[in-house]
Amino acid sequence: MRTILLLSSLLALFTSTVYGTALTYKLGANEKSCFFSYVEQKGAKVAFYFAVQSGGSFDVDYSVVGPNEKVILDGTKERQGDFVFTANDVGEYRFCFNNEMSTFAEKMVDFEIAVENEARAQLPSKQGTSPEQTSVLEESILKLSAQLSTINRNQKYFRTRENRNFSTVRSTERRIFNFSIIEGVMMVTMAGLQVFVVRFFFQGARKGYV
Structure with a gap:
């Protein structure tokens, strides 16, 4: 029972404030x-993911531009990206996509913006528990969190x-x-042209006999 209570406390402590x-x-x-995404706390982690699902060359x-108009991330002709950076300033961050290079092609872009405030408190000391037990539970939770992140990234990739x-x-x-339609039209055109040529030869031969 104490182990369950301790695990619940750890989960509550390691749960960060995330909005995305x-x-x-x-x-x-x-x-x-x-x-746009507004960051309320300095030092927050900002995760930015995007992937071009369809259109053109994908x-x-x-x-990505910060509140002081400082370019944090940029790239050209990228198919997808997965970034995490620290927000050093409080304010509004701008995430832009540019398709001005395409004249006709439309792009379907799937993206996600998440802001995470990692405020980790100190673990409370429970009677009858040792620091080793707390450390083992902490490592287990961190491993589970890493595995969930890996599964999430794999799902996005697939x-x-x-x-x-x-x-x-x-x-x-x-x-x-389209090729089948063109091929059919060409076959009909060639057949009509052959009929016309054969009729032209026969009509010319008859005129020669007359």
Whole structure:
């Protein structure tokens, strides 16, 4: 019973204040869109993840700008990214996606912005528990947290791969259909041209006999 109570206390202590936003946005051609997140505490951890699910070459330009207009992260023609940085200033952070390089292609961008305030308190001392037991439970919780983060990243990766592969299949199917239509039109045109040439030869031969 004491072990269960201690484990509950550890879970409560290691639970950080996390608030975030996960969205899927359709970025039009020649469009630049920005999203904002307000950080209330200096030193908070900001996690930024994005992946281009469909459109064009599955790439996009991105940038992260702090409250003092300082560029924290930026990149060009990236397919996906997973970043964590420390917010050194309190204020509004700007996360932008730029598709101005594309003339016609629209991009479907899946992204997530999470702000985590890691305020870790001291573990309370329980009667009948040793520091070794507390340390073992603490390490177990940290391992579980790391494994959950790994599972979450793997799920995002496989989801992105699935969407991209499905987009490739749809593109290939559309090209095969268009090629079949063109091939059918060419066959009908060639058949009509052959009939016209044969009739022209026969009509010319009859005129020669007359």
